[in-house]
Amino acid sequence: MTHTDFIPYGRQSINEDDIAAVVKSLRSDFLTQGPCVSEFEQAIADKVGANYGVAANSATSALHLACLALGVKENDRVWTSPNTFIASANCARYCGASVDFVDIDPRTYNMCPEKLAERLHQAKQNNTLPNVVIPVHFAGQSCDMEAIHKLSKEYGFHIIEDASHAIGAKYQGDYVGNGTFSDICVFSFHPVKIITSAEGGMAITNDEQLAKHMKKHSQQGITKSPDELTQMPGDWYYEQHTLGFNYRMTELQAALGLSQLSRLDDFITERHQQFARYSDLLKDFPITLPFQKDGRNSSLHLFPILLPKHHKASRKAIFDALRQANIGTQIHYIPVHTQPYYQALGFKKGDFPIAEDYYQRTLSLPLFVGLTQEQQHRVVNVLRQALADHGVLA
Numbered sequence: 001m002t003h004t005d006f007i008p009y010g011r012q013s014i015n016e017d018d019i020a021a022v023v024k025s026l027r028s029d030f031l032t033q034g035p036c037v038s039e040f041e042q043a044i045a046d047k048v049g050a051n052y053g054v055a056a057n058s059a060t061s062a063l064h065l066a067c068l069a070l071g072v073k074e075n076d077r078v079w080t081s082p083n084t085f086i087a088s089a090n091c092a093r094y095c096g097a098s099v100d101f102v103d104i105d106p107r108t109y110n111m112c113p114e115k116l117a118e119r120l121h122q123a124k125q126n127n128t129l130p131n132v133v134i135p136v137h138f139a140g141q142s143c144d145m146e147a148i149h150k151l152s153k154e155y156g157f158h159i160i161e162d163a164s165h166a167i168g169a170k171y172q173g174d175y176v177g178n179g180t181f182s183d184i185c186v187f188s189f190h191p192v193k194i195i196t197s198a199e200g201g202m203a204i205t206n207d208e209q210l211a212k213h214m215k216k217h218s219q220q221g222i223t224k225s226p227d228e229l230t231q232m233p234g235d236w237y238y239e240q241h242t243l244g245f246n247y248r249m250t251e252l253q254a255a256l257g258l259s260q261l262s263r264l265d266d267f268i269t270e271r272h273q274q275f276a277r278y279s280d281l282l283k284d285f286p287i288t289l290p291f292q293k294d295g296r297n298s299s300l301h302l303f304p305i306l307l308p309k310h311h312k313a314s315r316k317a318i319f320d321a322l323r324q325a326n327i328g329t330q331i332h333y334i335p336v337h338t339q340p341y342y343q344a345l346g347f348k349k350g351d352f353p354i355a356e357d358y359y360q361r362t363l364s365l366p367l368f369v370g371l372t373q374e375q376q377h378r379v380v381n382v383l384r385q386a387l388a389d390h391g392v393l394a
């Protein structure tokens, strides 16, 4: 690597064992619908301490399956965070539900439980309570699930955790996904996420019926299970019971995912080392570093920094300066309600001011397994210069 090589904000870490696992699956009898997928499902469920895993070809598909399993339908209401990738909201739209958002906490950038409580109180009076709430564990730090779960009991909604950033993260000492505070939890295995299967996702649940529902809908609504068939004329026979999708994960993806899962603990350890190094190198900078709440052990998917309010006009120039220096900074996230698609559904700029203000001032610094100390120093030096050039740093 030379000092000018491009440093992305995130990327996969693939070693020889990962490659061997995929090659082995390529040489096996099954490229899809074989043993690796169920092994991967069980391994993820075991790792996070839950009963069932349902693999899918993306977290987006898994979120859709989760919404369907919880009965989300036309004219239902689903609430999520505006500070997320669009998929957290789109999954509800696929089911014909309307989407609304709950603004974020200004320190964790996660859905604010106090705001959620206020909104629920109002919604109850208007008879517009949500059917499902989808908290998103932004950057790998769990939301305040105990508070959200408590509200779900009071107001009667289901919870899907969008844990796309958060496999390996812990909340109150337990792995995110163990199901204590939600019905279903979804992980993403996209290459920029914590572990990868190239594309891929998984829905985790403790509820056998939800697991069966999601599995069936991931394979065209087909069942072959003898207890569900209406007749059994022969071994060729299967039945379609519902309108499902082809959301299947391949054997190659599952083989890669399994191999990556065995590296998860090391990945999280390395991310924590990089996080600590950035925190130290940046401690005197006039910027806000990611805040880690007590009782959370983040998987540290991202390292979002925040410029001071009075310097928000400089964000673009600082972003451009980093990119110019081959540092792949990125912005997480453009508030979902400001997307033209959601504006056309009636949302306006100003609807969720904390997420919007955060968006205008944030930048994510590169953080991924394999990022070297030297590269972190380079990122910090370029950032220091950019902040100085734009009057943020005296």
Ligand SMILES: *Cc1c(COP(=O)(O)O)cnc(C)c1O
Binding pocket: 057, 058, 059, 060, 061, 084, 085, 087, 088, 136, 162, 164, 165, 188, 189, 190, 199, 200, 201
């Ligand atoms: C990446 C991501 C998704 C979608 O994941 P895919 O596997 O790419 O479909 C959903 N929600 C959040 C918060 C994400 O970051």
